[in-house]
Every structure is written in structure tokens, then in C-alpha cells.
Amino acid sequence: MNIINYFRRFCTKGAVITYLSLSLTCSGLFASAAYAGPADDASLGTQTHAGPGQEAAGSQQPAVVNSFYNQVLSDPIVKPVDKYSYGQMEQDIYLLTQRYPGKITLNVLGQSLDGRNIYDVVIGNPQASKKILIQGAIHAREYIVVPLMMQQMEYLLAGYDSGTYQNQPLSSILNQVAIHFVPMANPDGVTLSQMGENGINSEELRQTIRTAYALDTAEGRTSLDYDQYLTRWKSNARGVDLNYNFDAKWADINPELTHASSNGYKGTSPLSEPEAQALAGLIQSNSFSAIISYHAMGRVLYWDTEGNQKAAESYDMALNASAVTGYSVLSSKGVGGLKDWAQKTLAIPGITIEVGRSVCPVAFSEYQAIWDQNKAIPALFANYVLTH
Numbered sequence: 001m002n003i004i005n006y007f008r009r010f011c012t013k014g015a016v017i018t019y020l021s022l023s024l025t026c027s028g029l030f031a032s033a034a035y036a037g038p039a040d041d042a043s044l045g046t047q048t049h050a051g052p053g054q055e056a057a058g059s060q061q062p063a064v065v066n067s068f069y070n071q072v073l074s075d076p077i078v079k080p081v082d083k084y085s086y087g088q089m090e091q092d093i094y095l096l097t098q099r100y101p102g103k104i105t106l107n108v109l110g111q112s113l114d115g116r117n118i119y120d121v122v123i124g125n126p127q128a129s130k131k132i133l134i135q136g137a138i139h140a141r142e143y144i145v146v147p148l149m150m151q152q153m154e155y156l157l158a159g160y161d162s163g164t165y166q167n168q169p170l171s172s173i174l175n176q177v178a179i180h181f182v183p184m185a186n187p188d189g190v191t192l193s194q195m196g197e198n199g200i201n202s203e204e205l206r207q208t209i210r211t212a213y214a215l216d217t218a219e220g221r222t223s224l225d226y227d228q229y230l231t232r233w234k235s236n237a238r239g240v241d242l243n244y245n246f247d248a249k250w251a252d253i254n255p256e257l258t259h260a261s262s263n264g265y266k267g268t269s270p271l272s273e274p275e276a277q278a279l280a281g282l283i284q285s286n287s288f289s290a291i292i293s294y295h296a297m298g299r300v301l302y303w304d305t306e307g308n309q310k311a312a313e314s315y316d317m318a319l320n321a322s323a324v325t326g327y328s329v330l331s332s333k334g335v336g337g338l339k340d341w342a343q344k345t346l347a348i349p350g351i352t353i354e355v356g357r358s359v360c361p362v363a364f365s366e367y368q369a370i371w372d373q374n375k376a377i378p379a380l381f382a383n384y385v386l387t388h
């Protein structure tokens with residue numbers, strides 16, 4: 001837990017503190033950022049039950065009337081928008097800690113190369129014996145998964161006291177399972193894809209990005225203009241594809257690509273990048289029962305890798321995810337990704353969920369469908385690890 005570091009950094013963020021005094025922000029945050037056991041204050045005054053017409057169209061899951069994620073929040077903190085940014089996410093995380101004290105625990109896993117925090121937001125009892133990890137946006141241009149995970153968090157929090165999942169009190173599930181969310185594993189890359197080069201603070205990193213473009217263009221790896229190239233960026237701010245920066249057949253990944261690039265460059269060694277180190281450290285210091293990795297696009301589910309120590313369990317997870325999302329289960333084996341490393345090296349079951357239909361960045365017009373397909377995923381897998 002690195003709350004002091006978080007506290008210091010959060011209080012230097014001008015964008016975050018504009019709506020509250022510095023002292024209120026810091027003391028309030030500090031007071032709220034720890035789990036205080038099952039809360040007894042009912043927070044569902046902010047919710048109304050959804051009518052039958054508000055059931056998700058196309059949902060393949062049987063309607064559960066009082067299922068918390070089918071309720072409509074009257075005053076939501078998280079308001080998904082196109083290019084939902086790092087700053088917006090940071091502000092919303094802070095506001096969630098203020099509204100739901102005792103139900104949310106905030107950790108900072110580390111900092112990105114360009115100085116942004118990598119947040120780990122824990123919903124439920126952080127001391128629970130069962131833990132799951134839901135992480136996403138390790139690939140920059142796939143940032144549509146960020147508001148998705150933020151909304152998943154807010155619904156868990158809003159439904160914590162009175163919500164149910166599959167006829168069980170959500171509070172009972174969340175008292176037994178800690179759900180770790182890392183909603184933006186690659187904050188610099190997301191910012192670069194959304195805002196272009198001006199989103200990056202460091203001149204040294206901006207120069208690395210320009211060099212990557214020059215080399216990718218010279219080698220025929222891209223024919224896009226510079227702005228489009230940055231929009232389609234997947235890597236971190238020094239051109240390393242973070243999902244190829246884990247120790248799972250690392251040596252075999254794209255050996256011909258030896259320089260910074262918008263995608264596909266694995267770095268100088270496994271875990272050479274601070275963002276990958278942050279995720280690996282979290283996973284190595286917690287005994288996660290399952291890991292869910294959000295990516296885009298394709299509306300498909302991956303569950304396998306070479307040397308998978310948890311193949312049967314991961315396949316069963318994919319079938320369960322498919323039942324609520326309607327996404328196809330694919331058997332191709334991943335190489336080098338975080339999921340693959342966890343399955344192969346640490347024997348943790350996991351799946352990759354690829355949301356969206358359109359080319360990345362996925363069009364925001366798809367967001368509502370993505371939400372409807374994925375809103376139940378956290379409760380599904382929290383309940384799953386309790387019963388498997």
C-alpha cells in the first residue's frame with residue numbers, strides 16, 4: 001500500500017483540487033481510503049429500480065429484477081464520454097472514495113514514465129481470502145475499457161448494501177472477495193492516443209515517440225500520418241508494448257523489432273517498464289484466484305496460452321463470461337501477455353475480454369452495448385471464485 005505517495009501526488013494535481021480546498025481534499029481522501037468493514041449505512045437512496053423496459057437489449061442473461069447492475073443511478077459520479085481521460089478517471093476515483101467510505105480502498109502501484117499514477121482500486125474487503133484482478137487499457141488505444149471498469153466499480157459500490165447478485169446479497173459476496181481494479185494500466189499511452197504528442201509532459205519522451213514514427217515509417221510498419229499514427233498507438237510513452245513486457249516466451253516475441261514503436265516492441269528485457277513492473281508486483285504480492293484482462297476489439301474471449309497451468313479453469317471462466325457477454329470463445333494461445341504470464345508462471349486462471357466491433361479506438365457509439373454486455377462481469381467472477 002502506497003497511500004502516502006498517492007496522497008502527496010494527488011494533492012499536487014491542480015485539475016483534481018479545483019473544486020475543493022486543498023486541505024479538505026487531502027484530509028478527506030486520507031480518511032476515506034481504507035476499508036472499514038461491512039458498512040451499515042444504506043447508500044441506495046441514490047438509486048431507483050429500473051423498469052422492465054430498461055433491461056439490457058440483447059442481454060443473454062435471464063433478468064434478475066433486483067440485480068444491482070440493472071438499477072439506474074440517479075446521480076452517478078462516472079459519466080462515460082468519448083476519450084474519457086486520465087484526469088477524469090483520477091477525479092472520479094477520488095469522488096468514489098468520498099461517497100463510499102469503508103467500501104473502497106485505494107492504492108497507487110507506481111508511476112508511469114511520464115509521471116502518472118497507476119491506480120489499484122479495491123472494492124470489497126481487502127483482507128478477504130479470495131481476490132480477483134480486473135485490469136485494462138494496457139494498450140493505449142483501447143481506452144474505451146476505462147469508463148467501462150469505472151462504471152463497474154460504481155455499480156458495485158452503489159449496490160453494496162442492498163444489491164443482490166443471483167439472489168445473494170452483494171454485501172455478502174464483497175465481504176468475502178476483494179475485487180482489484182486497475183482501470184488504466186498505461187496512462188501515458190492512453191493520453192497520447194487521446195490527445196496527441198502535446199499530452200506527453202517529457203520532451204525526452206516526445207522525442208522518442210517522433211523517432212518511433214520515423215523508424216516505423218521508414219520500415220513500412222506504418223503509412224499513417226503522424227496524428228493518425230498517435231491515435232492508433234498501443235505502447236507506453238517510450239514505445240514499448242506493455243503486454244509484451246512480461247516473462248512469457250518473451251524471447252520469441254517479435255525478435256526483429258528492436259526499437260520503440262507504436263505497437264509490438266517488447267522492450268529491452270521482461271518487466272523493463274515501470275507500468276509492467278507495477279502490475280507484476282501487484283500480482284506477485286496477492287494470491288489472485290482469477291485475472292480478467294480487458295482489451296479491444298472483436299467481441300471475443302481468449303483463455304489459453306502455451307504451458308497453461310490453469311487451462312480447464314480458464315476455459316470455464318471463458319464459458320461463463322460468454323454466457324453474459326455473448327462474445328465468442330476462441331482457443332488460440334496467447335503469447336507474452338500478462339494473462340499468459342500469470343497462467344504459465346503463476347498458475348492463475350484468467351481470460352482476456354476483447355470488447356467492441358469497430359477498429360481501435362473503438363467508436364464511442366458502441367459504449368452502451370459494451371456496458372450492457374459487461375456490466376455483470378465483476379459480480380459474476382467474484383461469485384465464481386467463491387463457488388469454485
Ligand SMILES: [Zn+2]
Nearest residue numbers: 139142295296
Ligand atoms: Zn489489447
